[in-house]
Amino acid sequence: MKTWQYLLGGLGVILVALQFVPNELPVVETENPGDLIGTGIVSDEVGRMLKQSCYDCHSNTTNYPWYSHVAPFSWLVAKDVREAREELNFSTWTDYDMMEKLEKLDDISIEVSEGEMPMGIYTAIHSSAKLNEAQIKQLVEWAETTMDLVVEEEEEELEEEDSVE
Numbered sequence: 001m002k003t004w005q006y007l008l009g010g011l012g013v014i015l016v017a018l019q020f021v022p023n024e025l026p027v028v029e030t031e032n033p034g035d036l037i038g039t040g041i042v043s044d045e046v047g048r049m050l051k052q053s054c055y056d057c058h059s060n061t062t063n064y065p066w067y068s069h070v071a072p073f074s075w076l077v078a079k080d081v082r083e084a085r086e087e088l089n090f091s092t093w094t095d096y097d098m099m100e101k102l103e104k105l106d107d108i109s110i111e112v113s114e115g116e117m118p119m120g121i122y123t124a125i126h127s128s129a130k131l132n133e134a135q136i137k138q139l140v141e142w143a144e145t146t147m148d149l150v151v152e153e154e155e156e157e158l159e160e161e162d163s164v165e
C-alpha cells in the first residue's frame with residue numbers, strides 16, 4: 001500500500017470512531033402551545049420568514065438535516081441549537097415576561113439589521129434561509145412595532161386587574 005492509502009485508511013478509522021462519542025442533539029417537540037406564531041402577533045408573511053430563517057435554531061421544532069447526525073458536524077449543530085434556544089426560543093414565547101419580550105425583540109431587530117442573523121454558516125448551506133433587503137426591513141419593522149404591542153398588552157392586563165378589584 002502507498003502512504004496516502006494508509007493515511008486515508010487512518011482518517012476513515014478516526015471518522016468512524018468519532019461517531020461513538022456521545023452527543024445529544026437538543027430534542028424536537030412538535031406540540032408548543034406557547035409558540036410565538038400561535039399568539040397572533042405575527043403576520044403570515046413574517047411567520048413564514050421566521051420559520052424559514054430562524055426556527056431551525058430558535059425553536060423546539062428543529063429540522064435536523066442528515067449531516068447533523070454525523071460527527072463532527074453533529075457537535076457543532078448541537079452546540080448552536082442549544083445556545084440559540086437558550087438565547088431566544090420562539091416555541092416558548094409566552095413564558096417570557098414583558099421585559100424579556102422587549103429585550104428579545106430589540107435583539108432581533110439589531111441582529112437582523114446588522115446581518116448577524118441568521119448565521120452565515122447556516123445560510124451557506126440553507127440558501128433559502130437567506131434574507132434579502134426587503135425581508136430584513138420587514139422583519140426589523142415587525143420587531144419594532146411588536147415592542148409597542150407588547151407594552152400595550154401589558155397595560156391592558158394591568159387595567160383589567162385594576163377593574164377586578
Ligand code: HEC
Binds near residue numbers: 050080087088
Ligand atoms: C444556525 C442556527 C441559527 C439560526 C438559523 C439563527 N440563529 Fe440566532 N443565534 C444562534 C446562536 C448559536 C446564538 C447564540 C450565540 C450568538 O449570539 O452568536 C444566537 C443568538 C441570537 C440572538 C441573541 C443575540 C444576542 O447576543 O443577544 C438573537 C436575537 C437571534 N439569534 C436572532 C435570530 C433570528 C431573528 C434569526 C432568523 C432571522 C436567527 N437568529 C437565526 C443560532 C442561530
